[in-house]
Amino acid sequence: MEEFEGESPILLIGSNIRFLAENAVRHGHEVATVDYFGDRDTKKLCPNKSSKRDGDGSFDLNALISLAYSFENSGIVYGPGFENDIFALKKLGDVGQVYGCSVESVRKSRDPETLARAARSWNFKYPPIRYEKNESMENGKWLAKTFSGMGGVGVQFVDKDYEPDEEGVYYQAHVDGLASSAIVVSNGSEASVLGIMTQIIGDETFGGDGFRYVGNIFPHPFAKEATAQVTAIADSLTLELDLKGLWGFDFIYNGEVTLVEVNPRPTAGLEAISMGTWNDLLGMHLDSVKGKYSNLIIDPGPQGQYFAQARVFAKEDVVFTGWERWYENGARDVPYDGEIILAGEPVLTVHASDTSYGEALIKLRHEAALVYSSLAPAVAPSI
Helix, strand or coil, X not given: CECCCCCCCEEEECCCCHHHHHHHHHCCCCEEEEECCCCHHHHHHCCEEEHHHHCCCCCCHHHHHHHHCXXXXXXXEECCCHHHCXXXXXXXXXXXXXXXXXXXXXXXXXXXXXXXXXXXXXXXXXXXXXCCCCHHHCCCCEEEEECCCCCCCCCEECCCCCCCCCCCEEEEECCCCEEEEEEEEEECCCEEEEEEEEEEXXXXXXXXXXXXXXXXXXXXXXXXXXXXXXXXXXXXXHHHHCCXXXXXXXXXXXXXXXXXXXXXXXXXXXXXXXHHCCCCHHHHHHHHHHCCCCCCCCCCCCCCCEEEEEEEECCCCEECCCHHHHHHCCCECCCCCCCEECCCCEEEEEEEEECCHHHHHHHHHHHHHHHHHHCEECCCCCC
8 A cells, every 4th residue: 555645645536537636736635546547647647556557457446446445545536437336436435435426316316217307396308218119219319328328438329220239228318409518516405517518429530439428618609598507407406416526417408408417426527627717626526525615716717718628539459659749738648658559449638729619629620630640550560
């Protein structure tokens, strides 16, 4: 177990948690991280253990928990992945004091039927759901989703040829509109919306496909129009689900806000908020979970500026080089030089900003193109 001088750090753990760790270090927090990839810049930022480099290589929450015992800690904040496994979340409590939504809050947040009841009780929009496929769904207007899905992976339209290939599938009516998300901080009874943003979904420019989450642009181009509805949903969910700390929810905006999913933990969209504001995100999270009055002022960010971030995924097996150059140019989640990245795996995260929403996205796509042009195909040696 690693020991630290002075107070032990807050342990941040999740499939990818660098986005929160970087903001925490910026604001003077002592943190350590456990994640899947252990990228070069993450290990430069703070003490880190990863499944890929320090464990058995398995992308499994139990593997992360085993690595978590490597660090003394003064508390634990969980990120992506743990919302889908309440048994792993319970085990995490054996490693230290967990600061975040309770196991029961997480269970309710990820249950479509609970969200449907909440929508009826609090009068907000949520798409119809079903648990069995029927012929009426074969019109391309229903989505098949897994209960344990993350980042849109595995979500697909239902047609006459669709057959579920695994258990734990449910069906949600598809809603046309702009894929969006909100970031919230709450204490179980009161909520503040930190930011509303769009989501970049399935964009092939970044190696995405289908409904795969790629990134965000903050703020939302229709933030002014959506804020009242988003705030009402955030307040309702906070009270209904007893949500505490940083969390977020996905929604579709088409003039109205339709809730799609709740993520009861810090979300990757915090990256875009960190780009455009000076919010102490970890400080807000800890104060809110502990029920303390926080004197941290919410920074809404500058007017007339858009901040974009996206994960770039490998389109084929490639070899990465030039980590220091990419890091100095603002990329994050950067691999080690000479590392082989398999097709479909994340390469790194790129960023862009502009006074125009559209130009911010164009700049972001340009950054992705530069990443792809720098990668070399991973070719097996000839025998």
